[in-house]
Amino acid sequence: MNFTKMHGLGNDFIVVAGEKQLPDNAAQLATDLCNRFFGIGADGLVYILPSEKADFRMRIINSDGSEAEQCGNAIRCVAKYVYDNGLTNQEEITIETLGAGVQKVQLTIVDGNVQTVRVDMGQPILNGLQVPTTVDAERVIEHPIEVDGREFRFTAVSMGNPHCVIYVDDAVNFDLATWGPKLETHPLFPRKINVEFVTVNSRTHTDMRVWERGAGPTLACGTGACATLVSSVLNGHTDRTATVSLKGGDLLIEWNEADNHVYMTGPAAEVFRGTL
Numbered sequence: 001m002n003f004t005k006m007h008g009l010g011n012d013f014i015v016v017a018g019e020k021q022l023p024d025n026a027a028q029l030a031t032d033l034c035n036r037f038f039g040i041g042a043d044g045l046v047y048i049l050p051s052e053k054a055d056f057r058m059r060i061i062n063s064d065g066s067e068a069e070q071c072g073n074a075i076r077c078v079a080k081y082v083y084d085n086g087l088t089n090q091e092e093i094t095i096e097t098l099g100a101g102v103q104k105v106q107l108t109i110v111d112g113n114v115q116t117v118r119v120d121m122g123q124p125i126l127n128g129l130q131v132p133t134t135v136d137a138e139r140v141i142e143h144p145i146e147v148d149g150r151e152f153r154f155t156a157v158s159m160g161n162p163h164c165v166i167y168v169d170d171a172v173n174f175d176l177a178t179w180g181p182k183l184e185t186h187p188l189f190p191r192k193i194n195v196e197f198v199t200v201n202s203r204t205h206t207d208m209r210v211w212e213r214g215a216g217p218t219l220a221c222g223t224g225a226c227a228t229l230v231s232s233v234l235n236g237h238t239d240r241t242a243t244v245s246l247k248g249g250d251l252l253i254e255w256n257e258a259d260n261h262v263y264m265t266g267p268a269a270e271v272f273r274g275t276l
Contacts (some may be wrong), residue, residue: 003033004081005040006270008073009250010219012271013060014040015081017048021086027065033276040274043215046074048081053197054094054102055084062214069099070160070249072222075270076117080104083114096104100160118265121223124255125228126157136187141234147182154183155229155231162193162213163227167235169208171199180211196224200237209243219248226262229253 004015016041023029030045032038044062049092051057058078060068068074075095082088091107099268104120128135133156135143140156154164164183169172176196183195195211210221210230225244232238233255251266 001276002036002273003040003276004273005042006077006081006250007270008220008222008266008268009039009072009246009251011073012083012219013044013046013077014042014044014073015046015048015077017081017087019047019087020046021049021050022059026059026061027067030061030063031065042086043212043218044068044071046071046078047085048078050100052239054096055088055090056093056258057096059098059165062212063216064214066214066227068161068214069096069137070223072119072121072159072224072226073220073266074222074266075105075119076264076266079107079117079119080114080268080270083107083109083263087101093257097160111113113235114268116267117262119222120224121262121264123260124227124262126156126234128228129157130156131193132190133164133193134190139234141231144187145186147179147181147186150179152179152183155234157227157230159223159226159230161223162189162191163191164189164200165225165228165231167237168197168199171197171209174209176209176217178210180217184211184213194221194224194227196221196231198228198232199264200232203237205237205245206232206240206242208236210248220246220251222251222266225251225253226264229257230262263276 049057
């Protein structure tokens with residue numbers, strides 16, 4: 001199996017192209033290959049597959065073997081891969097995802113290589129039961145949640161995968177390891193959840209740290225950055241366009257009022273290639 005190691009702001013993936021469908025042992029492969037001590041090391045295993053609906057199809061298996069419905073950093077890596085490797089010569093392509101349908105992707109090319117990728121991440125889902133949470137409300141904003149005697153308040157957003165956004169005084173130094181896994185598996189979230197801890201710096205800038213469902217703490221989360229911007233607009237904290245600073249770098253996020261779509265712009269990078 002030939003693979004390419006890639007990352008989007010440090011959120012890293014083992015990218016495999018050329019398969020016709022997801023292998024039957026994809027979950028086991030992901031847990032083995034993503035192991036940072038006994039494998040290649042990554043947050044997830046990404047397959048680029050044929051699609052009947054789009055130019056390409058993306059499937060993402062987390063490092064614990066579970067499948068992610070969508071991943072903003074992975075889709076930027078896929079877009080860079082297919083262009084840089086000659087699978088397309090188009091600067092605007094479509095990629096089919098499991099949970100968010102077909103997404104439009106615009107590439108910025110410099111000297112023949114993809115430098116940044118702008119992704120139409122679609123419309124956010126805000127209905128509590130559809131995110132999903134167990135809260136039956138059209139919008140779940142600053143809803144209380146208690147863990148080990150500590151109360152947080154979260155805003156629920158789905159970007160094709162579920163997120164809860166929690167505002168804290170210091171996201172950069174927040175104790176992810178203690179609170180992330182407890183919130184991920186809380187009974188309020190029937191399919192578990194990605195957890196974003198956010199500090200608002202201005203109307204156009206936030207800091208965010210993430211505990212990803214199925215992967216734990218990662219350096220970046222594209223869908224989480226989108227959920228952060230949507231939540232921040234709903235809570236009156238930011239404008240509809242803002243920079244979200246993650247541990248691995250910055251993403252520019254826009255929640256367009258005209259079409260209700262969220263747009264994410266950021267880089268992707270190739271690290272190395274190998275054969276198993």
